[in-house]
Amino acid sequence: MLELLEQLFRQVRHYSQTERFDRDRARVYHQSSKHTTMQFDRDAEDIIIEGLIQSGHGFEIVTEERETLSTSDNVQYRIIIDPIDGSTNVARGIMIAAVAMAVLPIDAPVVPEHVQWALVGDLFNGSVYQAERGKGAFRNGLRCQTSHATSLKHSLVGLNLDKRDERVVRNLLTKPPTTSQIRRTGSTAIDCVYVASGTYDAYIDVGDVVTGESFLASASIVLEAGGVVSDHQGNPLRPIQNLTEGYSLVVAGTKELHEAILTKLL
Helix, strand or coil, X not given: CHHHHHHHHHHHHHHHCCHHHHXXXXXXEEECCCCEEEHHHHHHHHHHHHHHHXXXXXXXXXXXXXXXXXXXXXXXXXXXXXXXXXXXHHHHCCCCCEEEEEEEECCCCCCHHHCCEEEEEXXXXXXXXXXXXXCCEEECCEECCCCCCCCHHHCEEEEXXXXXXXXXXXXXXXXXXXXXXXXXXXXXHHXXXXXXXXXXXXXXXXXXXXXXXXXXXXXXXXXXXXXXXXXXXXXXXXXXXXXXXXXXXXXXXXXXXXXXXXXXXX
């Protein structure tokens, strides 16, 4: 299954290197009061769906860009897709974005702990983060290991500031102990897998805004790498019922750092 996911990612990445993709970066496919779908989002999604249909596996396909569909009458798996996580980056010419895919048994709750196979691919540098449940997490074939940081004072933390809870953000930035360094890529999927690889010590996204397709695959990779994932109250993430409901994320490489972050949030 991971070979299939990587093949699909490579196809989308090939598309991202074409003149067609450059033309699509400024084109809107569909726009509503709640969501804008860019043409490149739709094209990337089409590539993935066509590959899933041709694979011969029975998938229920869940993606933010269209209604849920099945590839056959014998559905064994559910796949949650974010064809381009970081669409605003791409549209603005910031070359940081990801393809994120998470596969679960069709009868499993849609939570990171039950993801069977996951892949997050960096669209522009080609790095592949992947995991199979119970078998660890890998980046470009090498095993991932979260960092060993236990305190905010010495940590590099990813923090989403986009329309998030102002009180929480203020506490994180000004209330001692403050974190050593802060980063943000503009792609939740990439920010999360940076925790899996030890690039970040933690990632925080609080405000019940981020939706399931953006974090499901990467959060499962973090868990396989030995990290901790919860909501802003320290609870396991509730099952994903749709791709419109917002979530809060606290992702850390160690339990100690995770608890230190929660202390500042609660």
